[in-house]
Amino acid sequence: MSTEKQLYTVSIYTENNIGLLNRISAIFQRRHINIESLNTSPSEIEGVSRFTVVVKMTEENMKKIIGQIEKQIEVIKAFYHNDEETIYQESCIFKMKSDLLFDERQIQNIIKESNARIVTVNKDFFVIEKSGKKEEIELLYRELSVFGIMQFTRSGRISVTKEEMKISTLLETYNN
Template sequence: MDKVKQYTVTIYTENNVGLLNRISAIFQRRHINIESINSSISEIENVSKWTIVVKLTEDQMKKIIGQIEKQVEVIKAFYHTEDEIVYQESCLFKIKSDLLFDERQIQNIIKESNSRIVTVNKAFFVIEKSGKKEEIDLLYRELSVFGIMQFTRSGRIAVTKDEMKISTLLKALQH
């Protein structure tokens, strides 16, 4: 029996209203939670790229890719394991400004975590961190001791280690 693993799904699509609902319904019908989702432009003009993170078996993953590719607006869908991609997440922390000056440890945490201060005013300062999920989770735990006013995290963004050749594939499909 297949074991459950984390996969990063990359979907190249036309940018159409309602497609996100149909794609998420494919996962929902199978009771599979989407851990992370990101949508952006891709390296190809007028083509969107979605990056979705899910935990399931490879057999389930193959079936879902087949269902995703049945959507008219989907150009191509791929799935990758963690070792086949380079990936990052990004996050922002909003923290009371007085802590920045009164708690030396916060300055050390920022420095050691390779975070950066984005803005500072009298009421609060904002820290930005990009990295792996585990790095962001660690920073969250370290800062939560001092009180986090607001926190937000992006979905995963990823590129493959191997050449995708999606541009070549699209040109072939257009002929």
């Protein structure tokens, strides 16, 4: 077991109950672990939510945290995976002044080269959407910031595992 800190993606399958997010984040907070990214969404099973949390820590501490998370009554199962075991993406949107789109030829090249896309344009602003790895989004941010970004937001990580997660049969019995 590695004693060196690395990024882990934690997948927590839960009932959708009020207050659970606070209790889960408190587990990390008590150990002084910063949450790098957080996303909540419905899971592949009806009535079951999935929290996707990205944290940097040792595997030994990760196992302890998983145990604490699974003690929460509403938690059905929690898993952790490193980056090599997952396929993951983040999304972001940029709002920029419309005249840049027409006056700065380089903007269109940046959008094209980064595989971003324009989702809306009006007389005052345009909006660019980009999905990809965190590093790709950070690169696009640096390239666009030279021209002035009016607004920017980035999602938390979303991910699936490369190997089958043995949650499916567990969740099927949960729903019956």
